Amino acid sequence: MAFLGEVFSSEIIKKHVLDPKGEELGRVRDLVIVKGDPLPVIIALIIEKKNKLFYLAWTDLNIFNKKIISSSVYSDSLLIYEFKEDDLLIVRDILDKQIVDANGAKVVRVNDIKLEGYHDKAVLVAVDVGMRGILRRLGIERGGEDLMRLFKKHLPFSLISWNYIQPLHPKLSSIALTVPRQMVSELHPADLAEIISQVSHKEGASFFKDLDVETAAEALSELEPDVQADIITAMDSERAADIIEEMPPDDAADILSDLSAEKAQEILENIEKEEAEDIQELLGHEEDTAGGLMTNDYISYSPEMTVKEATERFKRDAREVETVYYIFVIDKDEKLIGITSLREMLLAESDCLLADIMETNLKTVSPGEDEMVVAEVVSKYNLLAIPVVDENGYMHGIITVDDIIDVLLPRSSRRKRRKV
Amino acid sequence: MSRWKRILLFMAIMGPGIITANIDNDASGITTYSVAGARFGYSLLWTLIPTTIALVVIQEMVARMGVITGKGLSDLIRENYGVKSTFFLMIGLLVANVGTTVANFAGWAASMEILGLSKYIMVPAGAIAIWILVTKGSYRVVESILLFACLLYFGYVISGFMAHPDWSEVFRSTFVPDIKWDSEYIYLSIAIIGTTITPWMQFYLQSSIAEKGVKKEEYSASRLDVIIGCSITDIVAFFIIVTCATTLFSAGIRIDEAAEAANALRPLAGNYASLIFAISLANASLLGAIIVPLATAYYISEALGWERGVNKTFKEAPQFMWIYTFIIVVSALLILIPGAPLVFLMVLSAVINGLLLPFVLFYAISLVNNKTLMGEYTNSRSYNYIAWGTVATIILLTSLLIIKTLIPNIL
Secondary structure (H helix, E strand, C coil), rough: CCCCCEEEHHHHCCCCEEEECCCCEEEEEEEECCCCCCCEEEEEEEEEEEEEEEEEHHHHHHEEECCCCCECCCHCCCCCCCCCCCEEEHHHHHCCCEEEECCCCCEEECEEEEEEECCCEEEEEECCCCCCHHHHHHHHHHHHHCCCCCCCCCCCCEEEEEEHCCCCCCCEEEEEEEECCCCCCCCHHHHHHHHHHHHHHHHEEEEHCCCHHHHHHHHHHCCHHHHHHHHHHHHHHHHHHHHHCCCCHHHHHHHHHHHHHHHHHHHHHCCHHHHHHHHHHHHCCCCCEHHHHCCCCCCCECCCCCCHHHHHHHHHHCCCCCCEEEEECCCCCCEEEEEHHHHHHCCCCCCCCCCHCCCCCCCEECCCHHHHHHHHEEEEEECEEEEECCCCCEEEEEEEEEHHHHCCCCCCCCCCCCCC | CCHHHHHHEEEEEEEHHHHHHHCCHHHHHHHHHHHHHHHHHHHHHHHHHHHHHHHHHHHHHHHHHHHHCCCCCHHHHHHHHHHHHHHHHHHHHHHHHHHHHHHHHHHHHHHHHCCCCCHHHHHHHHHHHHHHHHHHHHHHHHHHHHHHHHCCHHHHHHHHHCCCCHHHHHHHHHHHHCCCCCCCHHHHHHHHHCCCCCCHHHHHHHHHHHHHHCCCHHHHHHHHHHHHHHHHHHHHHHHHHHHHHHHHHHCCCCCCCCCHHHHHHHHHHCCHHHHHHHHHHHHHHHHHHHHHHHHHHHHHHHHCCCCCCCCCCCCHHHHHHHHHHHHHHHHHHHHHHCCCHHHHHHHHHHHHHHHHHHHHHEEEEEEECCHHHHHHCCCHHHHHHHHEEEHHHHHHHHHHHHHHHHCCCCC
C-alpha cells in the first residue's frame, strides 16, 4: 500500500476503519510502532469495536490517510489484541508524555505526533510540542488560526524532529531529547559550546554525559577556560581523560593547566602514554610564548619518502591531526629540514621524493618567542601554521593560525596558563 | 530503626501534609468557622470529626500517589486522560484559584485594617513579600517558613482558652451531634465539611511531595505527615468555633466575616484575644495567598510539561514563575481597585471549585487504583469502600453547597 504525504496522530485516532465492502471494522485506538532505520515505523493499528480490541497489521491496509482508512481484510480475520507491556504504542506510550532535554530539565509535553510516508511505510518524523498540537487535539486548530489572524499573528508550528529524540523503550515515564532545550536545530560544536556556557556549570557537565566523545571534545575546546575547568572537574577522571585525549594536545594542555594539580595528574594517568607525553611537554612552556601557543600535533615525514608513500600515510594520519595543510619534513635527528604543502604533494609526480619538492627556506620561531612576534611572522608570510624550532634545529611543534587569531582578538578566548 | 532515627526521618519528610492541611484553614475557612460558632454556638462542633476523617482519607491517597509515582496529580491526569480533560480542568481551576487568592488577599487586607494598617500599603507589601519568597527562595527555605507560619495558627488555640469556654459542654457537643432542622444550620454544616476539601489542595500536596522527592521507603513518614496535618487543621478549626461560640454566640452577636469576629471579640474577650485573632487571620490569609497561586503554577506547568518547582529560578522555569506572579499581581490589584466585583468573583470561584471537585476526586481515585502506576500501592478493597464513600459524600455535599450559593433562598 502506498502511503504518501503526512498526517498527525490526532487525525487518525478514533477514525473509522473500513473493510473492502465499506463496512466498519472499528475505530482506531492506538498505533503499534517498532524501531526502524532511520525512524520508527508503524507496524499495526489497534482498532476498537464494541469494547474489544483488534490487531490490524499495516500490510493489511489499503488506504491510510486522514480522510479514509480502509483494510483489505474482513472483520472475521482480525486477531484479538491485548495490551502488552513490551509493545510500543503511540497513544499509550508517547502521546502526552513529558519531554525532558539532555540535561533532564522538563521542556514540554508531546501534544501530537507527525507521521509521514516513507517507502510504503508510515514513519514517525516529529513530535508536535506547540499550541497548534493542543488545538488540533481539541479539534479547534482552524479556530485557533483564525483567532491569531485577528491579532495579525501566525500560529507557529513547533515540531521537534524525531532525530533529536533518544531511543524509546517500553514503559518509559518521560521522553528524552538528545539536545538541551535551547536548541532544536542542528548545531555546530562552537554554537553548542555557547549554549553550554549559558546553562549552569552543573547542568553543563551532565550535558556532556550524553555527547559522544568526539563532539564533546570539539564543544569543550570552544568553551571559556573557567567553564572548561568546572565541567572537567565535575566529570569522573576516566570520562574526562577520554574527552581530553580526543582534543588537539594544545587545547588539552590549556584545559589541564586550569585544573587543580591532583585532578590534572589523575586525568593524565588515564590518558594514553604517547598522548600524555605530548601534553606534558606542552605544559612545560610559559604562557604568552610560542611554546605556550604551540601544539605537537602535526604531520611530519622523512625526506626519503616518495610522494606516493607519503600520500598513503597521509590518508591514515590526517584523521587524527588538526592541521594537515603543511607536511613537515624531518630528518633522522628530528631536525626540521623542509616543509611542503598538501597542494604541492597532490600536484607532484608520485615517484618524486619529499626532499625534491620541499621548501627549504624556512620561517620558524623559537619556543621562547613572544606571542605577538609569532603573530607578526605568521601575518607577514601569510602562513597557515608556523613551526617552532629551537636553536639546535629541533622541531617542538607548530602554531596554527587559529590560535594566533585568538591571541589577536581583543576579548579573545585567550587562555591563562599555569605550569603544572 | 531506633526511635531517634525515626524521628529524624519524620522531621525530614514532614512538611507537605502539614502545610497543605493547615492552609486549608485560609481566610474563607476561618470565616466559615467563625460564622458557625457565632451563629450556633458549640452545636456544630461534631462536624469536625467527619471532616477530619474525610480529609485524611483523600489526602492520604494523593500523598501516596506523589510518593510512588514521583509526579504531580496534573502530570498523571494529562498522561492518562489526555488533552481535553486536562485542558478544561486547568482553565476552570485557574479562574477558581484567582478567586480563592482574591479571597485570601481580602482576608489579609481586612485583618490589617483591624490592626490599624492601611490596605493600600499592606496588600502590595504582602504581595511583594510572598513573591520574593517563592521566586528567590529554595524549596527547603520556603517549606521551613511555611511550617513556622503554621505554628502561628496556635494563636487560635490560645484565644480559645482565653475565652474560658464551658469545657464539659464543648466535649459533649463534639462527640454528640445535635442536629437542628434549621436551614442555616444545615447550610453551615454542609459548608464546613464541603469546603474542607478543595481541588487545589490535591494538586499542591502531590506536587510538593513529588518535588521533595520522598522515596517509597519513606512513605509511612509521609502518611504520618498527612494525618498530623489534618488533625492540627481541625483542632485549629475546633478552637475557632469554641472562641466564637463562647463569646459572640453567648452575647448574641451575628457576624458575616472573620474580621468582624476579631473586632467583636475585643469587648468580650479582651484586647489580646482580639489581637491574636486578627494576627492569626492575617497569617492564614497570606499563607493561602502563597499556596493557592503556587498550586496553580504547579498544575498548569505539569499539564503542559513545563519545568517547574520552587527550587528553580525564573530563568529555569519561566512559565511556572510567571503564572505564580500573574495570579498574585491580579489578585492584589483586584483588592486595591475600588468597586472591583470581589463578591461575584468569590462566588464564581466557589461554584467552579465545587463543579470541578468531583472530577478531580474521580481522577485521583481512579489513578490511585491504576496498577501500572501504583504497583502494589493501590487501594485495598476495603479501603476503596471508604474512599469511594467519602468521595461520594463530599460530591453530594458540594453539589448542595453550589445550589445554595446560586439560589440562596432554596432552603
